[in-house]
Amino acid sequence: xxxxxxxxxxxxxxxxxxxxxxxxxxxxxxxxxxxxxxxxxxxxxxxxxxxxxxxxxxxxxxxxxxxxxxxxxxxxxxxxxxxxxxxxxxxxxxxxxxxxxxxxxxxxxxxxxxxxxxxxxxxxxxxxxxxxxxxxxxxxxxxxxxxxxxxxxxxxxxxxxxxxxxxxxxxxxxxxxxxxxxxxxxxxxxxxxxxxxxxxxxxxxxxxxxxxxxxxxxxxxxxxxxxxxxxxxxxxxxxxxxxxxxxxxxxxxxxxxxxxxxxxxxxxxxxxxxxxxxxxxxxxxxxxxxxxxxxxxxxxxxxxxxxxxxxxx
Numbered sequence: 001x002x003x004x005x006x007x008x009x010x011x012x013x014x015x016x017x018x019x020x021x022x023x024x025x026x027x028x029x030x031x032x033x034x035x036x037x038x039x040x041x042x043x044x045x046x047x048x049x050x051x052x053x054x055x056x057x058x059x060x061x062x063x064x065x066x067x068x069x070x071x072x073x074x075x076x077x078x079x080x081x082x083x084x085x086x087x088x089x090x091x092x093x094x095x096x097x098x099x100x101x102x103x104x105x106x107x108x109x110x111x112x113x114x115x116x117x118x119x120x121x122x123x124x125x126x127x128x129x130x131x132x133x134x135x136x137x138x139x140x141x142x143x144x145x146x147x148x149x150x151x152x153x154x155x156x157x158x159x160x161x162x163x164x165x166x167x168x169x170x171x172x173x174x175x176x177x178x179x180x181x182x183x184x185x186x187x188x189x190x191x192x193x194x195x196x197x198x199x200x201x202x203x204x205x206x207x208x209x210x211x212x213x214x215x216x217x218x219x220x221x222x223x224x225x226x227x228x229x230x231x232x233x234x235x236x237x238x239x240x241x242x243x244x245x246x247x248x249x250x251x252x253x254x255x256x257x258x259x260x261x262x263x264x265x266x267x268x269x270x271x272x273x274x275x276x277x278x279x280x281x282x283x284x285x286x287x288x289x290x291x292x293x294x295x296x297x298x299x300x301x302x303x304x305x306x307x308x309x310x311x312x313x
Contacts, residue, residue: 003029004037005068011041011048011058012072019055063128065110065232073237076244079105085127087114089134090190090206097136097192097202106240108133115208116188123186124220129213131232134206135240137247149203149247150175150189151289155254156242157185157207158261164238165228170263173282173291173303177209178263182224185209203247207239252287259285269293271303 006027010018023034038056042048047059062069067080086092091114092107109132112125125132137149154175161169161177169179177185188206193199210225211232246254259265264282271278271293280293283300290302 003027003033004040005066007034007037008041008046008066009068009072011056012069014057017049017051017055017057022055063232065108065131065236067108069233070106070108070236070240073231073234075241078240078244079103081105081107083107083109085109085111085113088112088116088206089132090116090188090204093134093136093204093206094192104135104137104244106133106135106236108236112208116206123188123208124213124216124223125208126213129225130208130210131236132206132208133236133240134204135243137203137205137244139200139203139247148289149205150187151258152246152254153187153189153205153207153243154185155258155261156239156246157187157209159242159257160235160238161226164230164235165226167226167228169261171258171261172263173285174289179224179226183222184224184226205243205247209235209239211235255285255287255289258289264291273303 007023010023010026020031020034023029024031038048038050045064047062049057049059051057065082067082070080070082071077081092081096083089083092086109089107089109089112092109093105096105096107109125111127112123112132115123115125115132123132139149151174154171154177157177158169158171161167167179169177169184172178172183175187175189176183177187186208190204190206191200192202192204194201210223211230212227213223213225216223262285265284267282269280269282271280278295280295282291283294284292286292286302290304292300292302294300
């Protein structure tokens with residue numbers, strides 16, 4: 001298993017053929033062991049071109065996710081945990097943290113059986129058509145400042161999509177990402193608090209993006225997808241890198257981008273808080289990500305709670 005993963009990582013990072021002898025020498029194994037590992041990778045679904053006197057090379061039509069393929073597409077060096085199927089990647093992070101894992105890490109799944117969104121909603125997570133992952137960061141800040149991770153995640157998703165595709169996504173406050181009027185990404189942030197000193201020990205940022213998902217269940221409304229041909233590992237790596245680059249800072253480093261991509265500023269909306277529905281006009285986003293709204297009586301208030309829903313009227 002270790003040799004198979006090592007060879008996959010080498011193939012992912014190579015733009016040319018790698019000979020079997022070169023792989024055998026690098027890892028101190030026999031040519032037969034290398035050949036066996038290549039066969040195992042092929043059985044896993046990887047398309048590997050084998051040419052006599054040249055060696056092995058991954059073909060361009062590979063889109064299987066693995067810890068190795070994600071790390072090969074990231075500039076930041078963090079540990080990646082991959083699951084073919086799991087209940088939710090946020091739950092995976094909690095279990096790993098409970099086992100004493102330190103530092104920042106990433107959990108990724110090809111399929112979630114109980115993907116979660118905000119306010120107890122589920123997130124449809126079928127295999128092969130989307131990406132589902134959670135990043136654990138260590139902000140070492142007070143709990144009230146840890147909410148920066150929520151808006152930072154939306155910015156990271158949009159920046160990565162714009163960098164890798166020609167799509168122009170928008171952000172619905174607080175952190176839903178939309179494209180052409182449909183939701184393509186959900187984000188769920190959970191803070192793990194150190195109750196002794198009131199600080200956030202770690203923050204779990206769960207992200208799900210519909211890349212080519214089109215057949216949604218009847219109870220899923222307003223969902224869409226990117227509808228692009230892109231490597232899932234590449235998109236995961238790009239979003240994770242963007243997020244790691246901006247978390248730990250303050251709103252000033254990305255709040256202007258967040259504002260410029262707002263889907264609601266200037267729109268008539270209604271927000272729901274504590275079961276009460278209130279119509280308002282979305283006016284602005286303040287320096288810490290709060291949504292300033294104008295009520296019917298002309299009063300201005302700022303919404304900050306992550307438990308508030310907003311809808312266009």
